[in-house]
Amino acid sequence: MAVPGMYRRHAALLGLLLLASFSVSSVTSDSVGVSVSPKVLVDESELVVVRATQTGPFEEIKKAFLKAGVGGLLFFLAFPVLWANERREAKMWSLFSRAKDIVQKDVSVDKVDPEKEACLVHMQGMLSTSEQLRDALCNVSVSNCAKLSRKVEMYQWQESEETTERDTMTGGKEKVTTYSYNTDWSSSPVDSSSFQEMGYSNPAMPFQGDQQQAKEVNLGVFKLTERLISKLCRFTSLTPAELPPVLACAGRNFALQGDVYATQVQGAPQVGDIRLSFTKVPCSDASLVAVQHNNTFAPLTFKMKVSSEGRVVRGEGPAGGREPLLDAADDDLESSGTPGCCGLCSLVASAVESGEEIYELAEERTSALGMFAKAQKKQQLIHTLLQIGGFLLLFVGLDCMLSFVPALFRIIPLIGTWIQMFGHWLATFASFLLAGFFWCITVALAWLSMRPVKAAILLAAAALLVMAPTYLAAMQPATHY
Numbered sequence: 001m002a003v004p005g006m007y008r009r010h011a012a013l014l015g016l017l018l019l020a021s022f023s024v025s026s027v028t029s030d031s032v033g034v035s036v037s038p039k040v041l042v043d044e045s046e047l048v049v050v051r052a053t054q055t056g057p058f059e060e061i062k063k064a065f066l067k068a069g070v071g072g073l074l075f076f077l078a079f080p081v082l083w084a085n086e087r088r089e090a091k092m093w094s095l096f097s098r099a100k101d102i103v104q105k106d107v108s109v110d111k112v113d114p115e116k117e118a119c120l121v122h123m124q125g126m127l128s129t130s131e132q133l134r135d136a137l138c139n140v141s142v143s144n145c146a147k148l149s150r151k152v153e154m155y156q157w158q159e160s161e162e163t164t165e166r167d168t169m170t171g172g173k174e175k176v177t178t179y180s181y182n183t184d185w186s187s188s189p190v191d192s193s194s195f196q197e198m199g200y201s202n203p204a205m206p207f208q209g210d211q212q213q214a215k216e217v218n219l220g221v222f223k224l225t226e227r228l229i230s231k232l233c234r235f236t237s238l239t240p241a242e243l244p245p246v247l248a249c250a251g252r253n254f255a256l257q258g259d260v261y262a263t264q265v266q267g268a269p270q271v272g273d274i275r276l277s278f279t280k281v282p283c284s285d286a287s288l289v290a291v292q293h294n295n296t297f298a299p300l301t302f303k304m305k306v307s308s309e310g311r312v313v314r315g316e317g318p319a320g321g322r323e324p325l326l327d328a329a330d331d332d333l334e335s336s337g338t339p340g341c342c343g344l345c346s347l348v349a350s351a352v353e354s355g356e357e358i359y360e361l362a363e364e365r366t367s368a369l370g371m372f373a374k375a376q377k378k379q380q381l382i383h384t385l386l387q388i389g390g391f392l393l394l395f396v397g398l399d400c401m402l403s404f405v406p407a408l409f410r411i412i413p414l415i416g417t418w419i420q421m422f423g424h425w426l427a428t429f430a431s432f433l434l435a436g437f438f439w440c441i442t443v444a445l446a447w448l449s450m451r452p453v454k455a456a457i458l459l460a461a462a463a464l465l466v467m468a469p470t471y472l473a474a475m476q477p478a479t480h481y
Helices: 005-026 057-102 226-230 318-329 343-352 368-402 404-411 416-447 452-475
Strands: 039-043 048-055 104-107 120-128 132-135 140-143 145-167 173-186 210-213 246-249 252-257 260-262 274-282 285-293 296-298 360-362
Touching: 048 057, 057 343, 057 368, 057 404, 057 416, 132 145, 132 210, 140 145, 140 274, 210 226, 252 274, 285 368, 360 368, 368 404, 368 416, 404 416, 416 452
Parallel strands: 104 120
Antiparallel strands: 039 048, 048 173, 120 285, 132 140, 145 173, 145 210, 145 274, 246 252, 252 260, 260 274, 285 296, 285 360
16 A cells, blocks of 8 residues: 655665664675685575685674774764654654644535635545556556556566674684575566676566556545645556456567466466556545635645634735735645754755644545544654664664674684673673664653653663663672682
């Protein structure tokens, strides 16, 4: 199922940050030099290739140093993520409260009421469009639909790898990587030239998936904006009447098998075979909460001011200057963010605080309260995920930095790796406690002015995380010699 753009941006940000944090631990010996030539074992019967490499203690220390540097960056980035996330939560909490007070419920979609101009409205009705969406490459078309999607998959060789590492007695590591090869369907081209083993070649993918979106979709007499249309994501299969029995795309012939077209008609698929399918988003019942602007809509953002009449205004000039404000509102996707101590902090904060708005569209008939409940649930999900992501950035960053010191003991033959192992356990435990401490402090300071009780509880939790280990250590009986 497609994800609305607002939530897709936050998911992308969270994914990038977590990918960066977890990929730190996968710094390979290739980046620091390999001490011996790799050993290669090939099992042709199982399509498996095994490569073994070794590194020395100084290469491992260098890897730990690089991880510590990246860990410092992750630790640094956690603070704007957490701070901006709590600011966003406070703003959205205020925005939802304001919106519930001013929304005009069950406004008719059959006529444009000038009295509702610049007001937050809730509407229910049937979507419609006069456009016919057509996939020009395959000559498939649908009517009265907001979107038409083509999914293309090719049967290709794919490489997977599994790596195991073990410490050597000299303080280095031996890494054994097993590459296996199998065939499967993939919607994106797989570059076989980068495979570790030759002989598994994929042909070029002649064409890929695509999506058509209607330029004009109506809710009664109102027109949805491009952003609202992009929120429509209830895809369904095409009807038999919309699917021709055979297709010719990019010089290849396809036969319909169920609701999927395939070049391979009988037997097992071969490398290079293609299958494709089509889905659509038909116009159906819909509900909307947005600011009415002429015969279309704009989002209600946190920065907008609302007059005593419940209309969106800029706060100056005739009618509060709301016309240019609303004309640009639909394009205002990003927040200015929290001012940071550097450009990177501001960039991260801006990404976290983007989409501070109420601009809701549901593909069903539902009440205004139901719309607000769904919007608040989505906001709570974003808030929780970013809180978890911020903690993981703190924890992984601290763990990478603190683990550098135990890595220095690898230069001691025989016992150096054991010392590092126990030292790493202590570093991980300390990283967890310190991550919890910094997380509580950052979130508490963000809420200190608005919710002092919540801030006090978090500060107490931070103090407990620091004092508990000290107290437990003091409770241990003293050892007398």
